[in-house]
Amino acid sequence: MEWFEYLDRRVHIETVNDNHYTGTVRDYTSNADNDDEGEYITVYPELGKWRNQPIALYPMDIKTIEIILR
Known part of the structure; x- marks a missing residue:
């Protein structure tokens, strides 16, 4: 899946540092919008x-991401 396709989806993310977040992806920032610093998603x-606090994650930070169906 492309990163922008996770927008407004409920997900479970495991990071490369073994942190786990379950929440909604509320923002997607493209490489062009980030001055070529790389795309990222923001999960709440x-x-x-970190409940209801924005967590910005770059693709290199994410070990796994899974969409949770409601």
């Missing part, structure tokens, strides 16, 4: 100390 976790 549902639980934990």
